[in-house]
Amino acid sequence: MRKLAALSILAVFLSACGSRPAQAQVVPIELTEFAIDTPISEFKVGTPYRFVISNPGAINHEFVLMSEGQVHDMSGESSEGDHSEMGATETEGAAGEHDMANMFHVDQSQLNPGSTVTIEHTFTEAGEYEFGCFLPGHYAAGMMAKISVVP
Numbered sequence: 575m576r577k578l579a580a581l582s583i584l585a586v587f588l589s590a591c592g593s594r595p596a597q598a599q600v601v602p603i604e605l606t607e608f609a610i611d612t613p614i615s616e617f618k619v620g621t622p623y624r625f626v627i628s629n630p631g632a633i634n635h636e637f638v639l640m641s642e643g644q645v646h647d648m649s650g651e652s653s654e655g656d657h658s659e660m661g662a663t664e665t666e667g668a669a670g671e672h673d674m675a676n677m678f679h680v681d682q683s684q685l686n687p688g689s690t691v692t693i694e695h696t697f698t699e700a701g702e703y704e705f706g707c708f709l710p711g712h713y714a715a716g717m718m719a720k721i722s723v724v725p
């Protein structure tokens with residue numbers, strides 16, 4: 575009884591807090607063979623998002639959020655060696671540290687079929703980003719989604 579009363583007081587307290595603008599926006603994301611399904615493709619800098627990443631598929635997947643520049647760096651290794659491109663000068667310098675704040679990786683060990691992982695993330699920088707699964711062959715098969723982040 576006493577526990578219940580305490581809980582309902584807590585519930586009132588929580589719902590009062592819930593009206594604050596800082597409440598995270600829930601973004602349910604589904605990983606399947608071979609696609610990444612997101613209900614939103616445009617995000618805002620400074621808005622807290624709660625990514626609820628689930629794998630209703632039949633095999634393991636991973637989930638990576640990174641900027642388009644980082645994706646190009648990764649895929650650049652396997653495709654044509656365009657070392658002369660300006661991408662190299664742009665990413666080798668100070669940009670790396672910035673980007674670390676705007677990326678995350680959920681390992682495939684956490685995303686077995688049927689699993690769900692929740693990640694809170696707030697973008698600090700506008701730009702073009704991608705969701706992707708980089709298990710061998712998955713990205714190329716279509717497991718990616720381009721998103722943009724606006725100020």
Ligand SMILES: [Cu+2]
Binds near residue numbers: 634635636707
């Ligand atoms: Cu995958």
